Amino acid sequence: MNTLAAGLEQTFDQCSALIRDLEFPTVVRWKAEHPGAKAIGYFPVYAPTEIIHACGMLPVGLNGAGDALDLQYADARFGSFICSIVKTTLELVLTNRLECMDGVLFSSICDSARNLAFVVKRNFPGKYVEFLHLPHNPNSTASHVFLASEYRRLTQHLEEMGGVRAGEEALNRSIAVHNENRALLRRLYAFRAAHPELLRSWELYALQRAGNFIPVETHNEWLAGALAELPARSGKRRDAIRVVVEGAFCEQPPIDLIRIMEEAGCYVVDDDFVLGRRWFTSDIPVDGDPIQNLADSYLDRSVYSSVRHDFRNPRHKQLIEKVRRCNAQAVVFLTAKFCEPAYFDYVLFKRELEAAQIPHLPLEFEEKAFTFDRFRTEVETFVESLLFD
Amino acid sequence: MSEAEKAEYRGQVHQLQKELMVDWYRRLDESAGTGSPPAVSLLVSGNCVELLEAFDILPIYPEVNALQLAIRHQSLEPILAAEELGYAADNCAYVKADIGALLKGITPTGGRLPIPALALCNFVGCNTYVKWFEHVSEFQKVPLFMLDVPFLRTDEPSKDDIVYVVRQLRELVTELERITKRKFDYDRFKEAVRNSSQVEELWSRIKHLSRKTPSPFDAFFDAITLMGPLYVYRANPAGVKFFQAALEEFEQKAARGEGPFGSEKFRLVIEGPPPYPFFRVFRDMFAKWGACAVASTYSTVGGLWEFGFRHDPENPFEAVAMHMLAHNVTNRNYLQRYEQIRRYVEEWNAQGLIIHFVKSCRLFSAGQGDMRDYFTKELGVPTLYLESDIEDPRYFSEAQIKNRMDAFFESFGHTPAPVRARAAGRPGVDPGRPDGSSRLRILE
Numbered sequence: 001m002n003t004l005a006a007g008l009e010q011t012f013d014q015c016s017a018l019i020r021d022l023e024f025p026t027v028v029r030w031k032a033e034h035p036g037a038k039a040i041g042y043f044p045v046y047a048p049t050e051i052i053h054a055c056g057m058l059p060v061g062l063n064g065a066g067d068a069l070d071l072q073y074a075d076a077r078f079g080s081f082i083c084s085i086v087k088t089t090l091e092l093v094l095t096n097r098l099e100c101m102d103g104v105l106f107s108s109i110c111d112s113a114r115n116l117a118f119v120v121k122r123n124f125p126g127k128y129v130e131f132l133h134l135p136h137n138p139n140s141t142a143s144h145v146f147l148a149s150e151y152r153r154l155t156q157h158l159e160e161m162g163g164v165r166a167g168e169e170a171l172n173r174s175i176a177v178h179n180e181n182r183a184l185l186r187r188l189y190a191f192r193a194a195h196p197e198l199l200r201s202w203e204l205y206a207l208q209r210a211g212n213f214i215p216v217e218t219h220n221e222w223l224a225g226a227l228a229e230l231p232a233r234s235g236k237r238r239d240a241i242r243v244v245v246e247g248a249f250c251e252q253p254p255i256d257l258i259r260i261m262e263e264a265g266c267y268v269v270d271d272d273f274v275l276g277r278r279w280f281t282s283d284i285p286v287d288g289d290p291i292q293n294l295a296d297s298y299l300d301r302s303v304y305s306s307v308r309h310d311f312r313n314p315r316h317k318q319l320i321e322k323v324r325r326c327n328a329q330a331v332v333f334l335t336a337k338f339c340e341p342a343y344f345d346y347v348l349f350k351r352e353l354e355a356a357q358i359p360h361l362p363l364e365f366e367e368k369a370f371t372f373d374r375f376r377t378e379v380e381t382f383v384e385s386l387l388f389d
Numbered sequence: 390m391s392e393a394e395k396a397e398y399r400g401q402v403h404q405l406q407k408e409l410m411v412d413w414y415r416r417l418d419e420s421a422g423t424g425s426p427p428a429v430s431l432l433v434s435g436n437c438v439e440l441l442e443a444f445d446i447l448p449i450y451p452e453v454n455a456l457q458l459a460i461r462h463q464s465l466e467p468i469l470a471a472e473e474l475g476y477a478a479d480n481c482a483y484v485k486a487d488i489g490a491l492l493k494g495i496t497p498t499g500g501r502l503p504i505p506a507l508a509l510c511n512f513v514g515c516n517t518y519v520k521w522f523e524h525v526s527e528f529q530k531v532p533l534f535m536l537d538v539p540f541l542r543t544d545e546p547s548k549d550d551i552v553y554v555v556r557q558l559r560e561l562v563t564e565l566e567r568i569t570k571r572k573f574d575y576d577r578f579k580e581a582v583r584n585s586s587q588v589e590e591l592w593s594r595i596k597h598l599s600r601k602t603p604s605p606f607d608a609f610f611d612a613i614t615l616m617g618p619l620y621v622y623r624a625n626p627a628g629v630k631f632f633q634a635a636l637e638e639f640e641q642k643a644a645r646g647e648g649p650f651g652s653e654k655f656r657l658v659i660e661g662p663p664p665y666p667f668f669r670v671f672r673d674m675f676a677k678w679g680a681c682a683v684a685s686t687y688s689t690v691g692g693l694w695e696f697g698f699r700h701d702p703e704n705p706f707e708a709v710a711m712h713m714l715a716h717n718v719t720n721r722n723y724l725q726r727y728e729q730i731r732r733y734v735e736e737w738n739a740q741g742l743i744i745h746f747v748k749s750c751r752l753f754s755a756g757q758g759d760m761r762d763y764f765t766k767e768l769g770v771p772t773l774y775l776e777s778d779i780e781d782p783r784y785f786s787e788a789q790i791k792n793r794m795d796a797f798f799e800s801f802g803h804t805p806a807p808v809r810a811r812a813a814g815r816p817g818v819d820p821g822r823p824d825g826s827s828r829l830r831i832l833e
């Protein structure tokens with residue numbers, strides 16, 4: 001697992017296979033190599049994986065089940081009008097596919113996920129199921145104190161469970177290695193924005209998302225390897241429009257959908273796929289009280305997101321800044337069907353984009369989608385309208 | 390339904406309730422005209438109306454406005470207006486009706502509504518609240534105050550949870566001082582909290598009356614009637630007076646052995662909000678079967694008092710924080726809701742559970758299939774699952790709901806007996822903490 005597949009193409013293929021594999025082979029292998037050590041899954045969007053890591057555990061980012069799972073039980077438990085990832089996650093639990101996890105974390109992102117956490121708790125006997133309250137009020141200094149206490153509660157539970165104490169040093173080391181991971185991803189994002197013909201978006205997506213299932217140190221090697229090899233690649237610029245993709249921060253789109261968006265004429269220059277992996281705009285400090293640093297960073301150093309509320313700097317303003325910063329021509333909303341936070345945000349995003357005269361295309365997806373003809377046509381029409389304007 | 394089958398539900402308390410709510414709208418109209426008293430909008434769930442009362446601020450509850458629009462069959466127009474702005478078909482229709490009505494100048498009574506001096510987002514469980522008030526603040530150009538209440542993810546709130554909420558309540562006081570240009574009067578706050586505790590005691594006694602057979606009132610439909618005064622007037626002497634009258638009326642009915650209609654044939658627990666656009670139709674469907682709700686979760690949105698919690702006037706800040714954190718159904722976790730319903734079924738002697746899935750509200754509805762699984766398979770409680778919406782009239786299929794209801798009640802045969810929820814079969818379902826401590830009572 002520690003060796004990068006020979007050549008970039010194979011790495012990307014290996015990553016795309018990994019993110020579809022519901023047997024979690026890398027997690028199973030890691031546990032075999034670390035007898036007695038625990039794996040903790042976390043539901044999107046963000047979790048303080050540093051704490052899990054510092055407790056000697058493997059954090060695993062859960063991302064639903066794509067189109068690889070037929071829902072037999074979960075549909076009846078969650079009914080209509082609920083997004084797919086909530087159902088597929090429960091289906092993974094009910095069909096024993098998450099047995100390799102010793103616990104699962106959820107957080108305060110939306111009402112569906114909130115209820116899911118406790119439905120999972122009832123149906124996942126013997127496992128540690130935890131809910132983190134990530135504050136919605138960064139304006140108040142009280143939220144800094146509160147979030148640190150919430151992280152300490154988690155740390156204590158994990159320490160008791162795994163029998164490993166996460167001291168200051170271990171936590172700071174974990175923060176450093178995660179900082180490195182986020183910095184590498186930022187560099188890859190910058191590389192793609194500058195050379196979209198050399199790094200395709202589905203490739204970056206797969207490479208990034210694969211990090212959910214492997215130790216962060218290994219992921220760092222993969223990312224650094226890719227960064228080293230990419231400039232030597234060759235590719236020809238096409239007639240394409242530069243777009244920012246917004247809305248897929250939680251449930252993840254099928255990789256083919258991203259492929260098709262590119263084929264249909266979009267260079268994706270920024271996106272919010274697997275957003276939890278790039279949660280911070282800059283490094284978390286590695287000196288001082290690590291728990292407080294993690295908490296402060298969540299409140300003051302996070303990227304904007306539909307599931308985090310910070311009215312000091314509204315996300316609709318930040319979307320416009322993002323478009324300008326990466327010199328994009330348009331925004332494509334890739335919203336998970338029934339994702340209420342994304343639906344709500346669309347209203348103010350739309351108002352703001354129209355005021356700034358930035359064109360946008362609203363699209364909806366489900367992780368389990370496998371035919372994309374209509375999607376392709378819509379993107380092509382949109383691209384043409386901009387290219388031949 | 391024929392005229393003969395139409396039930397009449399009105400008692401004196403319904404009339405009093407109407408007068409109080411009309412008066413509230415009158416004062417809102419006045420405030421819109423003169424700016425006095427100042428108004429603050431906040432949300433129903435686990436609200437902190439006591440602080441507003443201490444400042445003589447008029448509360449605006451957008452949810453109450455939205456439900457009034459729906460009951461009066463006026464919700465579709467603002468919903469459509471909001472969808473034109475970009476709201477999705479699947480966004481909570483309360484928000485759409487409210488925003489649409491704000492922008493089109495529609496109000497439930499035709500009177501004016503004031504622009505709030507503050508949009509106070511008491512985030513108590515519902516994530517939609519945050520988006521809703523962010524939008525209210527944007528569209529009405531009013532300042533937003535986020536009061537972040539940690540979700541009840543443990544059996545009881547921790548000390549850190551309470552400290553966090555109390556600190557924000559104190560910050561809110563500063564904000565209210567700024568708005569009203571008045572100094573905070575701690576004694577008045579205590580007085581408001583004392584009124585609340587009295588109302589809660591009365592309300593709780595009313596709710597315990599429905600343990601009698603027959604129940605003197607319907608603990609879903611009639612309880613909803615009482616919810617308006619409960620939110621608007623809880624911390625005010627008018628609220629105390631109202632609930633005294635309500636208790637008296639229901640006690641008298643209980644003494645006479647009278648129910649809300651004819652004879653009581655079925656005793657039910659109802660989970661989930663009502664379909665407001667078809668409130669009367671829905672009620673009649675139950676009345677036709679002599680089915681009376683003896684308890685409901687929706688009536689505990691604002692507060693859950695029948696299990697003993699009261700605001701403590703001697704520790705008003707902590708009391709308000711505890712109420713927001715732990716004593717309302719919306720901030721309690723999903724398994725705690727199962728436990729609440731299980732207690733209703735057992736202690737209120739119900740024969741069945743109605744789960745009403747409303748499309749708008751994921752807070753209530755996401756996972757209700759699992760709830761049904763728990764009650765039917767693990768506890769052996771007959772359960773009926775219905776689907777419609779709280780606000781949007783487009784999602785109510787009268788024939789389908791009626792058929793399902795008929796089939797459900799018919800399946801009981803002629804002599805429905807109260808069920809004792811049988812003990813759940815599977816042990817150790819909730820490890821709570823890794824060491825297995827703090828198991829949920831639900832499964833004991």
Ligand code: SF4
Nearest residue numbers: 083110250251339340
């Ligand atoms: S996709 Fe949206 S609605 Fe679904 S769990 Fe994630 S944030 Fe919630």
Ligand code: SF4
Nearest residue numbers: 481515517750751752
């Ligand atoms: S989602 Fe439910 S609780 Fe929240 S505002 Fe809508 S109806 Fe109310």
